[in-house]
Amino acid sequence: MVCQPLAAASSHHDSGLEQQLLASITQLASDDFAGREPGTEGEKKTLRYLAKQWFDIGLVSGTNDPSHPWFQPVTLVGREPVGSRASFARRGRPVLVGPEDVRVMTFGRRGIVQNAPFYFVGRMAGDLPSRTELAGRVAVIFDKPSPRVGGEVLPLAVRQNALLEGGAAAVLTILDSYRTIASVSERRRHQGFALADDAPEGDLEAYVTMEGMARLLGGRDALDALSNEANRPDFAPRLLDLTGSFEATTRQTTIRTHNVIGRLPGRHPEEGAVLLLAHWDHFGTCGTGKIGEHLICNGAIDNASGLAGLTEIARRLVHQPGGPPDRDIYVLATTAEEMGLLGAQAFAESPPLPLGKIVAAFNLDSIAIAPAGGPLGVVGQGMTRLDSGLATVAREQHRKIAASDWPNTFLKRQDGWALISHDIPAVMITSAYGDRPRFQHYLETDYHRPGDVVKPGLELGGAAEDVWFHVALVRYFADPRRWSASVSSAER
Numbered sequence: 001m002v003c004q005p006l007a008a009a010s011s012h013h014d015s016g017l018e019q020q021l022l023a024s025i026t027q028l029a030s031d032d033f034a035g036r037e038p039g040t041e042g043e044k045k046t047l048r049y050l051a052k053q054w055f056d057i058g059l060v061s062g063t064n065d066p067s068h069p070w071f072q073p074v075t076l077v078g079r080e081p082v083g084s085r086a087s088f089a090r091r092g093r094p095v096l097v098g099p100e101d102v103r104v105m106t107f108g109r110r111g112i113v114q115n116a117p118f119y120f121v122g123r124m125a126g127d128l129p130s131r132t133e134l135a136g137r138v139a140v141i142f143d144k145p146s147p148r149v150g151g152e153v154l155p156l157a158v159r160q161n162a163l164l165e166g167g168a169a170a171v172l173t174i175l176d177s178y179r180t181i182a183s184v185s186e187r188r189r190h191q192g193f194a195l196a197d198d199a200p201e202g203d204l205e206a207y208v209t210m211e212g213m214a215r216l217l218g219g220r221d222a223l224d225a226l227s228n229e230a231n232r233p234d235f236a237p238r239l240l241d242l243t244g245s246f247e248a249t250t251r252q253t254t255i256r257t258h259n260v261i262g263r264l265p266g267r268h269p270e271e272g273a274v275l276l277l278a279h280w281d282h283f284g285t286c287g288t289g290k291i292g293e294h295l296i297c298n299g300a301i302d303n304a305s306g307l308a309g310l311t312e313i314a315r316r317l318v319h320q321p322g323g324p325p326d327r328d329i330y331v332l333a334t335t336a337e338e339m340g341l342l343g344a345q346a347f348a349e350s351p352p353l354p355l356g357k358i359v360a361a362f363n364l365d366s367i368a369i370a371p372a373g374g375p376l377g378v379v380g381q382g383m384t385r386l387d388s389g390l391a392t393v394a395r396e397q398h399r400k401i402a403a404s405d406w407p408n409t410f411l412k413r414q415d416g417w418a419l420i421s422h423d424i425p426a427v428m429i430t431s432a433y434g435d436r437p438r439f440q441h442y443l444e445t446d447y448h449r450p451g452d453v454v455k456p457g458l459e460l461g462g463a464a465e466d467v468w469f470h471v472a473l474v475r476y477f478a479d480p481r482r483w484s485a486s487v488s489s490a491e492r
């Protein structure tokens with residue numbers, strides 16, 4: 001086998017590596033893998049593909065569990081929607097909206113509210129209304145967000161959860177964006193899951209189409225007026241002359257899924273370990289069912305790109321001149337990230353090594369965004385003791401780390417968060433988060449939609465640089481003479 005030389009500076013293209021990344025991404029994001037949904041045939045294919053690649057590279061099983069080599073079992077319990085009922089009244093008179101225009105869902109066994117007044121909160125660009133304003137009421141919100149002061153846009157789920165936690169009896173979302181009743185129902189199949197030991201919490205979420213909402217308000221003009229009202233800078237929440245009764249029921253479902261764990265044995269494993277991870281799962285199907293639209297969500301960027309990067313980093317670490325590093329290298333492909341970082345959480349709760357032995361963890365999620373030559377962005381900057389080491393490696397590799405704090409807005413939306421929550425120092429450092437405009441564009445277009453496929457122009461320049469940067473990063477943190485776990489704690 002040919003040993004690839006360590007890239008000195010990363011300003012030139014490594015087209016061989018880009019080809020390797022593309023081949024893996026194309027495979028993992030093919031319809032054959034059916035969108036890599038946990039518990040399905042798509043999972044089996046994904047696990048088999050990853051384990052075979054890692055075995056061929058020369059990794060060994062990292063589960064440290066002889067009865068479960070390579071694959072760490074993760075059991076998820078969740079609740080699947082079975083029933084949805086909604087009835088409405090305007091000024092006390094019933095208004096009929098058909099089931100095609102409204103859907104009610106809960107994470108609990110059963111959720112119910114009776115004749116609750118509707119409290120309109122617009123797009124929630126301002127502060128959360130007080131508990132007394134929300135209590136016992138249905139908070140009515142537009143799906144399409146508007147930027148808050150400072151330009152931050154809050155995802156719908158964040159706004160819904162804030163309203164529910166803030167005391168609302170239910171949240172009714174008016175679907176004025178790309179989501180449809182079909183897509184929110186389909187998405188729900190992937191949410192509300194937890195590790196078998198943790199019970200999911202109850203809530204009540206309802207969705208209404210524009211047509212349904214127009215009927216409730218008494219016409220399209222009234223709906224347009226409501227939308228305009230929500231867009232006003234001086235918008236203030238207020239009661240609508242509507243009430244509603246909602247009921248949603250569910251049944252329990254169980255998903256048996258797996259993390260994949262490989263290991264590159266170090267020369268001195270007693271010195272600890274470095275962990276590399278990327279989530280393997282995606283949504284399976286997530287299309288809206290519109291004619292001509294692809295139903296499978298292939299997740300080429302999210303996260304076939306991270307998996308491809310993970311494998312290529314591991315390959316280069318195995319073939320480094322001078323042999324393996326001192327510390328063990330664990331290579332982890334997590335399940336159920338899209339269901340709430342559950343695979344990473346399961347890893348941290350049943351780890352194959354004592355967590356305190358992990359001196360650094362590096363997550364790779366959606367790395368095929370930026371072209372070569374850009375700066376690195378760090379999700380988790382300032383949150384761990386790793387920053388000084390990151391700066392050293394960046395300097396040595398002639399890479400710039402962007403000063404922006406923007407990547408940290410994604411801190412809790414990536415697997416590293418499940419690790420940080422268990423005191424494992426984890427960051428995500430990639431070119432993708434160094435390129436805010438391109439990343440933002442991805443979020444607004446293909447992210448979590450059927451458009452996230454391999455297509456012409458898929459950018460791999462930055463991802464290839466990320467691979468080489470991580471090879472250097474892992475070698476640095478896996479070397480006790482360069483990165484001492486105890487000294488680094490003192491530097492904290």
Ligand SMILES: [Zn+2]
Pocket residue numbers: 302338448
């Ligand atoms: Zn995702």
